Amino acid sequence: MKIKEYRTQFIQALTLMYDEGEAESFFYLILEEKQQLKRIDLALEPDLVFSENDIDVWNSILKQLKLEIPIQYLLGKTSFYGLDFEVNENVLIPRPETEELVDWIISNNRTIEQSKNLRILDIGTGSGCIAISLAKNLPNAEVFAIDVSEKALATAQKNAALNEVKVTFISQNILETLDLGQEFDIIVSNPPYVRNLEKEEIKKNVLDNEPHLALFVEDNDALIFYRKIAELAQKNLSDSGKLYFEINQYLGKEMVDLLEEMDFKDIELRKDIYGNDRMMRAGFR
Structure with missing residues (x-):
């Protein structure tokens, strides 16, 4: 079968659950990963064909996409801040909003003088996307990353090797941590922050496939991770250091109040590209 003919069938098969543009983007992502072909290749050689084995592989992927399994898990990879990351069911798929948080930190510490000897800690690292992106773009910094999931840490370690950066990964339950044991200039975290009451807002492909341990908190204590991390920052953040968070879009005011009550200064709340309070x-000064 000609690839262009299969492309039409593939997109039509997915339009009940995805819009046409998204279905088309899936097709070209898979084409590049499985066939090492780009959109331009298909335009230049419209008579390219799939073998029967190719069609079996594609039909298997199509079947899983119809079950709303994220394409990043099917391909086993994704892109974040210009870098490639392995992803699987043990880690969240990195989001564009988190790229904004990373960019904020990098822009604040971009020069060699600023990044020299910086000690950075990423709490709840997951795939390692924050820690690794910071290590790649702030090469003079010493980067550490904590996660409670051994499987997530194994994935993060692979991603550090893939992107040729050094990150010290630590297996640790932050809620049971009394002291971080050393001082940091930057502490950053994108912890679980989705309340159970917000589950209905979560897309089915996320709810059914991504790790709930990294997503959800109880409704009656939605700021549990932020409070704990801020307490640790009081002990382990350098005098001129900064604490960065990705937050629940509905809890911006509550987060400002929490940090003010804990005597943090220079508090800045930023919106993401979608206009939501997000970071x-x-x-301390």
């Missing part, structure tokens, strides 16, 4: 920065 914060604070320090």
Whole structure:
């Protein structure tokens, strides 16, 4: 079968659950990964064909996409801040909003002088996307990353090797941590922050496939991770250091109040590309 003919069938088969543009983007992502072909190749050689084995592989992927399994898990990879990352069911798929948080930190510490000897800690690292992106773009910094999931840490370690950066990964339950044991200039976290009451807003492909341990918190204590991390920052953040968070879009005011009550200064709440309260920065002065 000609690839262009299969492309039409593939997109039509997915339009009941995805819009046409998204279905088309899936097709070209898979084409590049499985066939090492780009859109331009198909335009230049419209008579390219799939073998029967190719069609079996594609039909298997199509079947899983119809079950709303994220394409990043099917391909085993994704892109974040210009870098490639392995992803699987043990880690969240990195989001564009988190890229904004990373960019904020990098822009605040971009020069060699600023990044020299910086000690950075990423709490709840998951795939390692934050820690690794910071290590890649702030090469003079010493980067550490914590996660409670051994399987997530194994994935993060692979991603550090893939992107040729050094990150010290630590297996640790942050809620049971009394002291971080050393001082950091930057502490960053994108912890679980989705309340159970917000589950109905979560897309089915996320709810059914991504790790709930990294997503959800109880409704009656939605800021549990932020409070704990801020307490640790009081002990382990350097005098001129900064605390960065990705937050629940509905809890911006509550987050500002929490940090003010804990005597943090220079608190800044920022919106993401979608206009939602999404990230914060604070320090002691």
